[in-house]
Amino acid sequence: MALPALTVRSAPPARRLARYYPYFLIAPAAILTVVFLVYPVGSVFYYSLQHSNVTQPWKDGFAGFDNFIAMASDALFWRSLSFTAQWVVVEVGLQFVFGLALALLINKTFVGRGIARALVFSPWAVSGILTTTIWILIYNPSTGVSKYLADMGIGEYGTSFLAGDTTFWAVVLAELWKGIPFFAILILADLQSVSLELYESAEMDGAGKIRQFTSITWPHIRQAVIIATLLRAVWEFNNVDLLYTLTGGGPASATTTLPLYVAQTAIHDRDFGYGSALTVVAFVILTFFSLLYLRITKTKGDDK
Amino acid sequence: MKRDSELAFRQLRRSTKLGAVVGVALASALVMTGCGGATSEPAASEDVVLELWDTDTRPERTENLKTLIGMFEKKNPGITVNYLGLPTDSYMQKIGTAIATDSTPDLVTPKASDIAALVAQDALEPIDKQFKAGGWDDQISPAMTESSKAAAPDGNLYLTPATSLADVIYYRADWFEEAGLDAPASWDDFYEAADTLTDKSTGRFGYTIRGGAGFFPQFVEMVYPKAGVDTFFRKDGTSTLDDPKVIKAAEEYAALYKKNTAESDLTADFKTMVAQFGAGGTAMLSHSIGSYPSHVAALGADAVEGVAPFPSDDGSTILSGWMTTGFAMFKDSEHKEAAWKFLEFTMSAEGNSFWAEKSGYLPGNLEVAEEAWVTENQPMQSALAAAAEPDAVLLQQPYYLPEFNSITTTDLLPEWQRVLQGDLTVKDFLTAAAASLTEAQQEYLGK
């Protein structure tokens, strides 16, 4: 699209102009973000300082920090916060580990790998609404796996992995189904730019598979993995669809993440002020941990 | 107060104008690529086009509604109605966005329980005057009109009392027969049947209790009629949820969990329950008459019957789950006259008969209520028979309380699940629930 326009100018790369190249290049992204996101994000911050509740319109108005003060004594807020941390760490950790394993596996040569690749990637392509429906049916006590297991004498009828001690892991599994391919696709693509000569010479030096992985593969994909885990963590943090549909945040709020709590407050209960305040807190937490994560994982030699 | 916030909001908006201008160039560049979907098809010059948003999008219903629209358009040349279906889970969010951005349609199909929130946002047009002027008072069931008015905080009529839902208990007639049980006729029969028909070793359960989203309406259906309490609030505006009779009935109800229900019911919402009932996992299910067609589709007409909740322990008949469902018009509609014509059509014998029959709802039009299809629908007959009891009282849920929805779902749901898990007693649960409903009611009365 924009490439031909640049060609004209770049023939003798004038130094002065070249300084602006990067700004031209990031301009489309920056403009889109500014135009479409600054005001919406700003409005969330604005409403966090307001009482804005459709069900109590007579109370609407400037709230100062009331919403934030209310949070301190809101038990569900604190509980959802700690569950969110658990959810994100477990989900992203497992998605990454299995995604990496899958990418390494599928990068090998074996019979039928074309079909295998297409198949294992496909859960990523399934829409959220469909994913949850499939898992509802799988976990349903009458149409799901537990019924057929009970038919075979394993476990009891009328049980579901979604109600009981297994709730957490049942939801984790459903989300893994969709999340593993994300990492696998990404890592697989990144693996393609590793020079084969490196492996060949390593092999000649007598380096084993593990050694090859730690000294060639890992350094190569490391940067992408850091970014991908970070973005995925943010995504898992904010994604409420699956939890909302499978458990509704229950039983007894046990699987309520902070954004799920936000959805219940701001969208279902229409208390937009408090919901916005919760979102702002989530924003601050995410900013803090993202920067911390980037700082920790930064190594010398990386450009920013 | 409201003004201030609006002003500040405007200012905030203005500050982004510059960015917006920059963006126009880019956006228009993008649009150039084609599509051209932004313009809607032009209607004949003097034609009025009404936008109708439907909040229930099952394919059969969509089909029926479109037919209803076709019938209306034929009778009213010059008026076109555009249908838009909104999914059950997100229609209120869409409508909320539309209200906030002044882009509401002309017509909508809200439930009684949605009215308070819409009226609180000053979005709906009251139709009391037209209703009276049109003489509908005499043609529409007074009970339904009453119930529709009761849903609004200001007592005005917003929702046409076109149709109504009622709760029934569905049961597997074939299983009852197999077990040599008669159709349940009392609460004792119900609890006994739930126990008899539970056979955990084959995966059959007597009942499915709603532990997840939407638990409250079912809770009310199973508890209030049994307790014989016919009002949600006492004269002094305190909630009857902590009434000893209610607590006793609720204890019995909650005790069904695990004993006669699947353990998984702890988080079951309607989707889960209906999948269970349809797959032959459970003998009885509480829901509204509106879902009858889908049970018949899954199990066959012979296998499933419905019965209205039974008389209370002291012999009184309490009707629960009677909820008006109809049509309403938005305040910002530019074609209120045409919109009213449509609302009238849904209440008229012709429109009402078609719409109520096809949807499986109780018709609001008194003439239609006599028609054969009403007398032939078994669960509907059961609901109507209960309503015909001389001492029958309609239990009105306080939909007019704007907080009613958030209290009964967000606040109470986790606590209810704790009750089922055995971490909270029914009494403590109901005492706390009564306190928060009382508070909401007091605030409403004091306002």
Add this chain to the structure above:
Amino acid sequence: MTSLLTPPAAPERTESRVPAPVRVLSAERKRAHRIDRVLTYVPMALFLVFTIVPFYWMLLFAFRPTGSTSLVPWPITFDHFVTVWNGSGFGIYFQNSLFAAVMSLLVSTVIALLGGYALARFPFKGKALFLVAMLCTQFVPGAMMLIPLFEIFNTFGLTNSLWSLIIADTVFQLPLSLILMAGFIRNVPMELEEAAWVDGCTRIQAFRLVVLPLLKPGIVAVGSFAFISAWNNFLFAIMFLSSQDRFTVPVGLSYLLGEFGTDFGALAAGGVIAIVPVVVLFAYVQKFLVQGLSAGAVKG
């Protein structure tokens, strides 16, 4: 699709590059090879089972009659497909989803290529700030910003146009696309580009002739993320569009989930319809995911 047995002529990445005699001689190597095979097939099979079981469940519901609890879809029925296709105008949703997804793919890939190149190849002032700002846009859920977004699209006259969907989706997808693309570009050795400059290429030519071919796997990955996220978008579609004939496939699916009846058979059938094109697409593009330096196209 990729050939099953790699012909020696196609230099794919296999051990076949190791001189043959070495292989024959070493029994130990043979054993290692066998272990390697087991370590490939067994976990692969497990992954496949995990992937397929949920799909199978969906197929079961899509193809067996309502009310059946059989574990095989027999007797097979196509009723659910008829219901879905006739009942809710799936054809049009399908077209809309496809248009939105393709446009979203094109727009976000091009923007990501431009921005990614800047991030990967130039040091510039404000880079860190730009990155952090991009990241921050991901911190607020879209559901909290619907009203202001709607207002902005309204200003541009884009509400009720598929472009609102495409833009919103691109904007939310952009940080991911951009940052990932920067990483992929960074992994293409700078020396290759410099060599092209020496040969007289301009920066643009060098990018097109040298970098772009090597970026194929990255572009496919980023592009398919964008495609899929737009294809599956539900929230923006339902919120920004207000006419039935603009809706997308996920909206069509959600029609089948309701409080008064959920037709799981029809839903599963709709799901099959929704998934097939994307799976076919994956089956096609996956081979581009494994082409790059290792495909032997370019040697330093």
